[in-house]
Amino acid sequence: MKTRTKITIVAAILALAAVGCQGPQTTTPAVVTRDHTISVEELARQLGLRIDDRDETFVVLRDAANTVLIFTHSDGRFFVNGTPIGTVGTVRKVSGTVYVSESLAAQIKPHLGTSVTPARPQPRPARGIVVIDPGHGGHDPGAIAVTGIHEKIVNYDVAQKVAAILRRRGIEVVLTRQGDVFPELEARAEIAARRNADLFVSLHADSAPNPSAQGFTVYVAKTASADSQRAARDIARAMATTGLESRGVRQENYRVLVTNRRPAVLVEMGYLSNRQDALRLQDSAFQDKLAAAIAAGIIDYLQ
Numbered sequence: 001m002k003t004r005t006k007i008t009i010v011a012a013i014l015a016l017a018a019v020g021c022q023g024p025q026t027t028t029p030a031v032v033t034r035d036h037t038i039s040v041e042e043l044a045r046q047l048g049l050r051i052d053d054r055d056e057t058f059v060v061l062r063d064a065a066n067t068v069l070i071f072t073h074s075d076g077r078f079f080v081n082g083t084p085i086g087t088v089g090t091v092r093k094v095s096g097t098v099y100v101s102e103s104l105a106a107q108i109k110p111h112l113g114t115s116v117t118p119a120r121p122q123p124r125p126a127r128g129i130v131v132i133d134p135g136h137g138g139h140d141p142g143a144i145a146v147t148g149i150h151e152k153i154v155n156y157d158v159a160q161k162v163a164a165i166l167r168r169r170g171i172e173v174v175l176t177r178q179g180d181v182f183p184e185l186e187a188r189a190e191i192a193a194r195r196n197a198d199l200f201v202s203l204h205a206d207s208a209p210n211p212s213a214q215g216f217t218v219y220v221a222k223t224a225s226a227d228s229q230r231a232a233r234d235i236a237r238a239m240a241t242t243g244l245e246s247r248g249v250r251q252e253n254y255r256v257l258v259t260n261r262r263p264a265v266l267v268e269m270g271y272l273s274n275r276q277d278a279l280r281l282q283d284s285a286f287q288d289k290l291a292a293a294i295a296a297g298i299i300d301y302l303q
């Protein structure tokens with residue numbers, strides 16, 4: 001909170017300074033600014049990568065062979081192809097543009113691989129081990145829908161469908177519970193570690209006092225690995241095709257995520273406190289569509 005306030009103030013001061021510096025004849029902003037910083041757009045250009053994704057806290061630069069993830073805050077780290085390389089150092093945000101130290105380009109460059117395949121590689125068959133965790137169960141019903149159905153039932157039904165689709169694609173799936181029982185949260189996370197799973201996906205459905213709140217959210221822990229974040233984005237992107245409203249990827253330290261030693265995401269598939277979402281989530285045909293989307297996102301991540 002403090003840091004954010006500080007950044008906002010710095011950004012505001014810089015924005016004012018920038019306005020003050022601009023002569024009326026200036027039509028394009030200078031790329032290189034004071035303190036040897038460059039915009040992330042310029043950084044991407046220097047590295048020959050495109051900006052593939054970004055939000056308030058991170059930016060992803062990518063080409064066919066490389067993924068560079070940069071957390072755009074002053075103590076943020078950067079990753080090249082999933083490996084943490086270093087800290088970002090100076091970061092300034094001016095009028096929506098993020099400026100980072102120009103030395104970042106030189107730090108990142110040696111870690112970039114060259115692609116030996118054409119720019120658009122053939123899709124490889126997905127392989128891997130995925131743990132699907134139907135949330136709640138047994139004595140714990142989870143949220144109770146406006147329609148009366150229990151969250152644990154919805155979670156379990158969708159989990160079974162996701163598992164079936166993934167298995168048909170040759171992916172090994174482990175479910176954290178069989179039937180209406182309640183394994184402890186740590187035990188669920190432990191299954192992923194024991195199986196050395198490529199991904200752990202916990203399935204839930206939301207509830208809120210406001211009955212108009214609706215849509216799905218994909219969560220990762222606040223300390224989530226680059227892999228977890230990539231999986232969350234792949235799943236959220238696929239789920240957006242179902243017609244459910246997308247609340248995007250968010251960070252929350254859910255126990256099943258923070259105790260997880262493998263890449264892990266938690267999907268809130270919709271709001272059971274919202275009539276439209278609840279009716280969809282308990283409808284078998286919609287569950288098929290939803291499960292297909294979640295499975296597609298998981299397969300994207302595995303490829």
Ligand SMILES: [Zn+2]
Nearest residue numbers: 135142204205
């Ligand atoms: Zn839940």
